[in-house]
Amino acid sequence: MRESILIVDDETGVRTSLQGILGDEGYQADAVESGEACLAALEKGRYDLVLLDVWLPQMDGLTTLSRIRTLDPDLPVVVISGHGSIETAVKAVRMGAQDFVEKPLSLEKTLLVVRNALRQRKLEAENRALKQQVEHRWVMVGESAGLRALRAEIAQAAPSNGRVLIYGENGTGKELVARNIHVGSLRADGPFVEVNCAAIPEELIESELFGHTRGAFTGALTTKKGKFELADGGTLFLDEVGDMSLKTQAKVLRVLQEQKVEPVGGTSSITVDVRVIAATNKRLENEIRKAAFREDLYFRLNVIPFQVPPLRDRREDVPLLARHFIAELSAEYGKRPKDLAAEALDVLLAHHWPGNVRELRNIIERLVIMTPGDRIEARHLPGGLLAGTPPGEPSASGGSPPPLLGEFPSLAAAREDFEKRYIWKKYQECGGNMSRTAEMLQVERSNLYRKMKAYGLLPARRGEALESA
Ligand SMILES: Nc1ncnc2c1ncn2[C@@H]1O[C@H](COP(=O)(O)OP(=O)(O)OP(=O)(O)O)[C@@H](O)[C@H]1O
Ligand SMILES: [Mg+2]
Structure with missing residues (x-):
């Protein structure tokens, strides 16, 4: 123009x-x-x-x-x-x-x-x-009690400059918590530097954290600043801190005690002003018991503890997160945001979410890219989700095994049990598509729906959150 x-x-x-x-x-x-x-x-x-x-x-x-x-x-x-x-x-x-x-x-x-x-x-x-x-990127979506409490804790801890240790399962949002603490702190204009302790090879981690001088070791062709120095005046995020070797832990402990770093191969140390936020998906108390983590370092890091709850414990956030990711990712891929059908949401709500928010985001990303039309239906969802355990699923893992054939009290009971499991199996094979299942079983869709409902095979809607979301 x-x-x-x-x-x-x-x-x-x-x-x-x-x-x-x-x-x-x-x-x-x-x-x-x-x-x-x-x-x-x-x-x-x-x-x-x-x-x-x-x-x-x-x-x-x-x-x-x-x-x-x-x-x-x-x-x-x-x-x-x-x-x-x-x-x-x-x-x-x-x-x-x-x-x-x-x-x-x-x-x-x-x-x-x-x-x-x-x-x-x-x-x-x-x-x-x-x-x-x-700023939008670090927004924390969710209105569950768990997430509200987390937000309040962040607001309280952020300006304090105290060290923070964040515990949470994979994909729960630990990095997001760290970012929000930084953004809400007096160091917000300073750098936020991230180190993934699990991703860096053992022999490189010290030079990564503390820097090195030229010629400090083979391959050290130039002087390099370490992450502690790069984070000066800001925040250093030590991700997966439970994966640090004992040797590195000892060195990190010294830096925290003295607020000084000594580059590998160097002779003098540099004073740094860094707030450390650490995160882990391991129970560090257990690691300490196994002598894999230093107790003194744990106490240094764990001034303000944070626990990010798993997604399955705050399912009412699922619809909000799903819609948030649809909006965000549609914008990113230049697509029109799709609707999410109520049945699809039911499946998402029923899922156990072992990979937590990251898993949900990945699924939505795939759906935003791959789903034709403007509506995400239950049948578009990956099969693994539908294999989740809805209430009353027959022979669910962990449930009691079905009775032996001779133990059914009546023909009706035996027939019912068989029918229930048979329908569930076919429903899964059809990727949770009710119409296709009905076609395969050669029954009316409405008939199948009634049966599945009676057998408790339809994931129940949970609470009002879903209706109003
Ligand atoms: N409450 C939330 N609102 C919006 N997005 C979220 C929320 N929680 C997590 N996310 C998003 O989910 C993804 C995973 O979050 P994050 O990387 O913070 O988790 P993590 O606990 O550090 O994961 P990992 O253990 O895999 O490192 C990110 O894309 C993040 O932006
Ligand atoms: Mg992370």
Whole structure:
């Protein structure tokens, strides 16, 4: 789209020549002869920039500028100053004009100033959008009691600067908690540096954490800053801290005690100001008992403990999270957000979620990409989900085994048991698609539905959360 510029000048000559030049450069250029006409034009149309003469016959340039500011605080204005009105131009810049050009106008200078002002505005807009995106990325969705409590704890702990240890199963949102603590802390403008202790080979972890000097070991061709130093003034997130070797634990403990790091191969140490947030999916108490984790380090890290509850313990968050991920991922892939059918949601609600929120996000990502049409139905869900255990599933793992054949009290009871299990098996084979199952079993769909309901084979809706979500 062409960028549009509004020229405001009482001299006809200036208006026509500017319109000509800017038009040649590919801009949409309109021109008016007074401050009043400028405001009228801005109320009617959208412009990307105003070129404003400060010396105008009726409403003067500065008054016009302040009116423009009330209409649109972000609209870039470049001021044209005449002979002897430099001071006014300076005033205008103080009032928020981007820049100014002097009469007699130099063609090149004017174009340059216009281009810069437009670019500046674009950068600012991009910056704002990025910042919003980044902040949006760490938003914690959920209204369950568990998540509300977590949010309250984050708000309380964040500004305190105390060390935090986050415990939670895989995919529960430990990193998200760490990010939120950082964002809510006094270090928010400082760096957030992440180290995954499980992902770094044992022989590299020290140089990764503490840095190294040139020639410290084979392959150390240059001096490298460690993560502690990079996090100076900010937060260091030690992820999977339970996977650190005892040797590294000893060194980390020293850094925490002394607030100083010594790069590998170095002779002097560097003072650092770092808040450490650690996370683990291991019960560190057990690791301590097994002598795999140092107790003294545990106490150093665990000043403020956090527990992120597994998703299966806060199922009312499932619909909210599912919708949140549909919106987020649809935007990311440039797709229209799809609806989530109530039956599909039932299946999601019934699932056990061993991989927690990450598992849900991955499933939604796949659905956003792969589902045709605007609606996600139960049949689109991966088969594994449907194999989950709905209430009353026959011969569920962990349930008591079915009676032996001879033990059924009646033919009706035996027939019922067989029918129940048979239907469930076929339903699974059809990926939870009721119509297809009915077709395969050669029964009416409504008939099958009634039977499944009677046998308790339909995942029950849980609570009101679902209805209102
Ligand atoms: N409450 C929530 N609201 C929105 N998104 C969430 C929430 N919890 C987790 N997520 C998202 O789920 C994914 C997994 O979360 P995160 O990486 O924080 O978990 P984790 O506990 O660190 O996982 P892992 O143990 O696998 O490292 C991320 O994409 C995260 O943004
Ligand atoms: Mg993580």
